[in-house]
Amino acid sequence: MDRRSTILVVDDEELNRSLLRALLSASFDVLEASSGVAALEILGRAPVDLVLLDVMMPELDGFATCKLIKAQPRDSLLPVILVTALGEQEDRNRGLESGADDFLRKPVDRRELLLRVRSFLRLRGQEQIIRGQVEELKRLQTFKDDMVSLLVHDLRNPLSGLLSNLELMLETAREKQQLDDLRRALRAGEGLRSVLDETLQVRLLEEKAISAQRAPAILADVLAAAVDSIQPVAKRRGIALSSLLEGEIGAELDEKLVRRSVENLLSNAVKYSSKGGSISVTARNHGGFVEIDVADSGPGIPDALKGVLFERFGSLEAHRGRERRGVGLGLYLVKLVAEAHDGDVSVHDVPGGGALFRLRLHGAGVRAR
Numbered sequence: 001m002d003r004r005s006t007i008l009v010v011d012d013e014e015l016n017r018s019l020l021r022a023l024l025s026a027s028f029d030v031l032e033a034s035s036g037v038a039a040l041e042i043l044g045r046a047p048v049d050l051v052l053l054d055v056m057m058p059e060l061d062g063f064a065t066c067k068l069i070k071a072q073p074r075d076s077l078l079p080v081i082l083v084t085a086l087g088e089q090e091d092r093n094r095g096l097e098s099g100a101d102d103f104l105r106k107p108v109d110r111r112e113l114l115l116r117v118r119s120f121l122r123l124r125g126q127e128q129i130i131r132g133q134v135e136e137l138k139r140l141q142t143f144k145d146d147m148v149s150l151l152v153h154d155l156r157n158p159l160s161g162l163l164s165n166l167e168l169m170l171e172t173a174r175e176k177q178q179l180d181d182l183r184r185a186l187r188a189g190e191g192l193r194s195v196l197d198e199t200l201q202v203r204l205l206e207e208k209a210i211s212a213q214r215a216p217a218i219l220a221d222v223l224a225a226a227v228d229s230i231q232p233v234a235k236r237r238g239i240a241l242s243s244l245l246e247g248e249i250g251a252e253l254d255e256k257l258v259r260r261s262v263e264n265l266l267s268n269a270v271k272y273s274s275k276g277g278s279i280s281v282t283a284r285n286h287g288g289f290v291e292i293d294v295a296d297s298g299p300g301i302p303d304a305l306k307g308v309l310f311e312r313f314g315s316l317e318a319h320r321g322r323e324r325r326g327v328g329l330g331l332y333l334v335k336l337v338a339e340a341h342d343g344d345v346s347v348h349d350v351p352g353g354g355a356l357f358r359l360r361l362h363g364a365g366v367r368a369r
Contacts, residue, residue, distance in 0.1 A: 007051075010051060036062070048078065051069060052104070056085070063094050070099035083103075169182055205337070227243055239276070242278070261337040265331075272298035272355075291358060306347055
């Protein structure tokens, strides 16, 4: 059997408490307190679903009591209805400032009392259901994330063994077709390992289990390494890659995370650039940030997608068809890396067509010695 809702009636006059108890007790359990202090004590030890609070009480009046009730850690919605003979707007304002949810004028009308009480209890019940659903979603999300982390961890070891065997076979293979097949298999395996590493890295960054380990780095070397890793794919698609460093820039940054981020931006640009297109990488110091721009000559980003492009699985919101859309966690990882460096990432239109992704790393830029 469901528990009946409990109403706490707070009034220093016993006659008023008796009247409210008579009106409510047929439908609700009623607790009584003769002062604000007694009300706070009851709330500390008993479950209460709604408070009917008199305003004109000695020592601790209803306004002060309401403020203390709302300040206590408990359910986010414990309705407090002030019961008062005061009718001035200033008194109502004081009640609202103290956190009151509603007002009842004395003498209390029985029907209005029951309607207001039931309305707030219904809202409270709905709020508790929603909170329970949110907690369940959080539990399921945590379970899913834990399962993903476990799966990634368990897949990496056998995959490493597979890649090692492919590398050994490449060393002894002689026939051209066999060599080509092994190289393709090795590239596919390395791509899978990259996806697994990226998934695990996103998980760790989200949990703050890892943070940016800043150390002096030469930005030109970081960019060159990222470009070199994407260059073979770009060449196969006939896409020209170029890089420009505006001044000699050293930086205090996590070299591995930043390189991975630039690789993701470049890989995304290659994916959406047509054969014969071009991609440029430009880096500079600007306003206390190191800015890294990756610009492509692809179809650009629809305005409707720019707000979700860097969210977790935000690319799933993209329109399908010919419009460009991201896949996987690559751009989300870029966002996490930027935030780990107190920076941000954004996307802009390129005049004449294409998209420019700008990665900004706060306070990272120093002149190279």
